[in-house]
Amino acid sequence: DQQVKQNSPSLSVQEGRISILNCDYTNSMFDYFLWYKKYPAEGPTFLISISSIKDKNEDGRFTVFLNKSAKHLSLHIVPSQPGDSAVYFCAASARDFGNEKLTFGTGTRLTIIP
Amino acid sequence: EAGVTQFPSHSVIEKGQTVTLRCDPISGHDNLYWYRRVMGKEIKFLLHFVKESKQDESGMPNNRFLAERTGGTYSTLKVQPAELEDSGVYFCASSPAWQTYNEQFFGPGTRLTVL
Numbered sequence: 001d002q003q004v005k006q007n008s009p010s011l012s013v014q015e016g017r018i019s020i021l022n023c024d025y026t027n028s029m030f031d032y033f034l035w036y037k038k039y040p041a042e043g044p045t046f047l048i049s050i051s052s053i054k055d056k057n058e059d060g061r062f063t064v065f066l067n068k069s070a071k072h073l074s075l076h077i078v079p080s081q082p083g084d085s086a087v088y089f090c091a092a093s094a095r096d097f098g099n100e101k102l103t104f105g106t107g108t109r110l111t112i113i114p
Numbered sequence: 115e116a117g118v119t120q121f122p123s124h125s126v127i128e129k130g131q132t133v134t135l136r137c138d139p140i141s142g143h144d145n146l147y148w149y150r151r152v153m154g155k156e157i158k159f160l161l162h163f164v165k166e167s168k169q170d171e172s173g174m175p176n177n178r179f180l181a182e183r184t185g186g187t188y189s190t191l192k193v194q195p196a197e198l199e200d201s202g203v204y205f206c207a208s209s210p211a212w213q214t215y216n217e218q219f220f221g222p223g224t225r226l227t228v229l
Contacts, residue, residue: 002156004156034217036220041222042222042223043118043205043207043220043221043222043223044157044205044220045220046217046218046219049217089156089157091157100209101147101159101162101170101173102147102149102157102159102218103159104149104156104157104158105156106154106155106156107154107156
């Protein structure tokens with residue numbers, strides 16, 4: 001039973017355009033959501049996060065949108081750059097003080113075409 | 115500041131053998147997590163230490179897996195005896211105790227192949 005789903009295994013976007021990565025979740029107890037970026041042979045690197053009390057969080061070229069009623073979040077990257085080519089993981093946690101384990105999706109491989 | 119380190123980076127063993135993976139968290143991080151990614155699937159939680167205590171080991175697949183965290187510093191994950199389905203990439207992550215939200219810092223992973 002996968003509680004965090006990334007239905008697009010891959011996505012190709014032209015350099016300079018907007019990349020939109022999507023994520024759906026089923027567990028209504030999740031109250032904090034994160035995006036991680038992963039290059040080959042490296043560990044996931046934290047990118048951006050959002051609390052369930054917000055519907056948008058922006059950090060430079062990266063913006064995360066949260067739609068709680070639809071249990072959906074998305075990551076927007078604009079403009080997309082070649083260095084953004086990586087696998088992006090959506091993750092969620094239910095803030096249970098003392099243990100905030102992350103539940104991950106299967107990842108979306110983003111390829112930026114020069 | 116040094117990041118999370120893991121050793122070895124790769125390990126190839128035969129079914130039935132024993133393997134021990136090591137993780138050194140970022141200095142001062144009380145929280146230490148183990149995760150595993152199998153065959154391009156999702157990254158799955160295995161267990162969580164707070165200092166030297168196991169806070170949650172609900173993700174451990176079975177009793178062939180044993181995790182320890184000596185003195186609340188580095189951690190080891192032993193698989194004994196290894197089975198084919200144990201192959202995958204094992205990630206370690208750490209975070210400070212004072213952090214309100216859970217932005218975990220990941221190591222590069224250990225790729226385990228069981229033949």
